[in-house]
Amino acid sequence: MSGMKSRASIQIKALVKKRDALAEKLRGFKHILRGTILKRGNICGKTGCRCKRKENPILHGPYQYLSHRSTKATNMIFLNKKKLYYAVRGIKEYDTAIGLIYRIAEINFKILRYHYTGLADE
Ligand SMILES: [Zn+2]
Numbered sequence: 001m002s003g004m005k006s007r008a009s010i011q012i013k014a015l016v017k018k019r020d021a022l023a024e025k026l027r028g029f030k031h032i033l034r035g036t037i038l039k040r041g042n043i044c045g046k047t048g049c050r051c052k053r054k055e056n057p058i059l060h061g062p063y064q065y066l067s068h069r070s071t072k073a074t075n076m077i078f079l080n081k082k083k084l085y086y087a088v089r090g091i092k093e094y095d096t097a098i099g100l101i102y103r104i105a106e107i108n109f110k111i112l113r114y115h116y117t118g119l120a121d122e
Helices: 002-026 081-114 116-121
Strands: 036-043 059-070 074-078
Touching: 002 081, 059 081, 074 081, 074 116, 081 116
Parallel strands: none
Antiparallel strands: 036 059, 059 074
16 A cells, blocks of 8 residues: 555656756747748739739749737738748747647646645645
8 A cells, every 4th residue: 555655646746847847948948930921912002904804913032920919900021031030939939838838737747647646745
């Protein structure tokens, strides 16, 4: 009986240690950005430009945009080279952070399911 208990306490310690290490990794994620990078052709303001032809219009670009959907609307930011760098980095951080959160949640589920008696230890 006491042997089982100590094995369980070793397991929960390992799980908590792993969980805390993942949570620690999350601390560095401050550039998180949610959105999608997409390429789109553009219509300009010049009258009679080829981008405004009724038939076979030739759009300018394509240019890259960051599309961000909130509960109210979808907003787009034109991405110059510098903004593109920030957008790519932010979206990458978002994906990594979500992955970490899922892993933390899985471990917390395991702890709650099998090791809730040891929860006082953490
Ligand atoms: Zn044009």
